[in-house]
Structures are given as C-alpha cells and as structure tokens.
Amino acid sequence: MNRWLPFAGVGLLAALAGLSLWLAGNSATSPALAPGPIEASPAAIQAARFTDPAGQGHTLAQFAGKVVVVNFWATWCPPCREEMPAFVRLQGRWGGRGVQFVGLAQDDAGKVKAFARELGVNYPLWLGGAEVMDLSRRLGNRRGMLPHTVLLDAQGRVLESRIGIYAESDLESKLAAVTGK
C-alpha cells in the first residue's frame, strides 16, 4: 500500500494547486465591482465641465497640483449619502495637506444644495447632465454603479477607481500613502 502514497501525494498536490489557481482566477475576474479600463486621459478629466448648484461653471483643472478625490454620487442613492459624512471629515483633516474632495452628480440642483446644507458638506458638489455618468464610465465604472470614487494625483492621473462605499479608514490610509504625509 505504501507504494501508492507518492501518487496520492501528487494527486492531492495537483488538486490543491488547481483549487488555489481557480480561487485566484475567480477573484480576479468578472465581479461586478471590478473597475474596467480607464479610458479618460488626465487632459479629458480636467477639461470636463460641471456647474455648481448656483449655476457657475467649473472644471477639475482648478485643483491641478492637488490630490483630488472625485466622488460620483446622487441624492437618490442612500449608500452614497451614507459615506459622505466620512468624506466631510477627511476633507477637514486632509484639506491642509493638499487633498481636495469633489462630488459630481447628475441630479437636481435644489436637492443637491439642500443636501449640502443639511450635511454641512465642506467640499464642492458639482452637477452635470449625462456627461457626469459618462465620465464615471470612462473612469472604470462600466455598469454605472454608485457611489464611485476616483483618486487623481497632482497631475490628474488616475491612481484608483473604486466602486461601492469607500471605508473612511481605507481612504485615509490611501491618502497618507499617496501624499506621503
């Protein structure tokens, strides 16, 4: 019987290796939250035009030189609203260290204004039409899910594209790593 042990060992080895590779492959492909390719160039990101709730025009180019956290959200999206108080706290803690949060929504200006006032949002909340979600898709959000948060470095290059709620501690660690502060 002992002479079969090496074969059994090799068989077990092959099965476990196969399982490991399957797990690795399975977790790295196809999940709905996995961001797709980044199709928007830094120039295109900075050129996109939005308006604030008062109707004044803006582009992300005004934050060139800063690490920018772009948050795609909507007032009708409860998980988006859930994570925003954390963004307010992080803007307060990191604003002086070269970090700027910006919220982008395809939404009603009155609702956005009311929400900003109620929550005490300390960063710009800008609005746009279909181009808001179009930019989100070109930044890796293939399915148009919200919330979607994108980190841009000081040159406007995409450092991260994350779909779903971004935990405050995770984002804070990321900001520390990106800014080196």
Add this chain to the structure above:
Amino acid sequence: MHARSLVPVAVLLAALLAAAAPAARAVPPGILASPTDEPLEPDRAFRPDARLVAGEPGAAGGTERHGIDIEYTIAPGYYLYRSRLRFEVVPPTLLVGKPELPPGIEVDDPFIGKSFIYRDRVTIHLPFAVGVVRPGRYTVRITAQGCAEDRICYSPFPQAVTVNVPPGYRVTDSPSAPPPGPRR
C-alpha cells in the same frame, strides 16, 4: 513508504500554495473581500420578461386587458424605483398607452421624502390602443434605476424585452382598469 519521504511533497505543496495566495489577493482596487459580497449585474438583479396579453379579464372583473405585461423578477435585497421606469416600444407602429404601474411599496427616505419602490416581483402593463394591432416582433426598451440595499445603486440602465404579436390579434375593448391600491 516512510513519512519522511512525504516531506518534499509537503514542501512543494506549501510553496505552490504560497505562490498562488498573492495572486488571489492581487485583485484590482474596488473589489470587495469576498465574491459573495459582489452586487449583481443589473440584468441579473432586475430581470424583465414580456408577455402578450390578449383579452384577459381586468382587475375586479373590469374591462378586458390587451397589451404587454412586463414582469420583473427582482433579486432579494434589491429594489427598483417606480418613478424612474421608462418604456419605449420599437418599431413605434405598435400604439401603446400610458404604462400601468402598480403603486409599489411606500418608503419614507429621510432626505428625498416619500417614494415608491418595487421588490421581489412586479408586473407593469403596457395597454394597446383599441383596434387592429399590426402583427410582428416588437421590442420594449426599458430604462430602469434601482439599488442593492445599503450597498450600491444603479444609475439609469437600459434593458430590452421582445414580444411577438400574431396575425389576427385584435383589441376588442378599452384598456384595463387601474391596478389595486398601495402596499405598505
């Protein structure tokens, strides 16, 4: 076989597992820790199906119903916003009246106020205008919007279902009565 002869096998096994483990962790940013945490693709979370309705009795024995029923199967933990549903029939030679949307479930959002959502299953009726309906294959283009409870929301997304109208199909009565009252 002596147990010591299995040591190289065990070492090789450990090395292979160690090599595979980083690959399992090396997932793109934005992916949650477990595949079971992944929200569904919109078409799996919200499955529409179309059915031709030909002269079935309306609610409470009202007038006969003619048109298309869009039957949604909604995954547990997901919901659709009633007010955000849009329907368009192509080719537009098929005349369809105003969609009959069941009231749905009333929810009181602390910020956006009262709204109505659909969970589990819902049937929306698209009534045909009275008269002869040209036979053929029609597509109902849908725009829907919804959320996975407490996790993510889906910005307006397109869906499509098809229905075949057979030759000789005729609308013999006015569209159906309104759907029953709201659920809470």
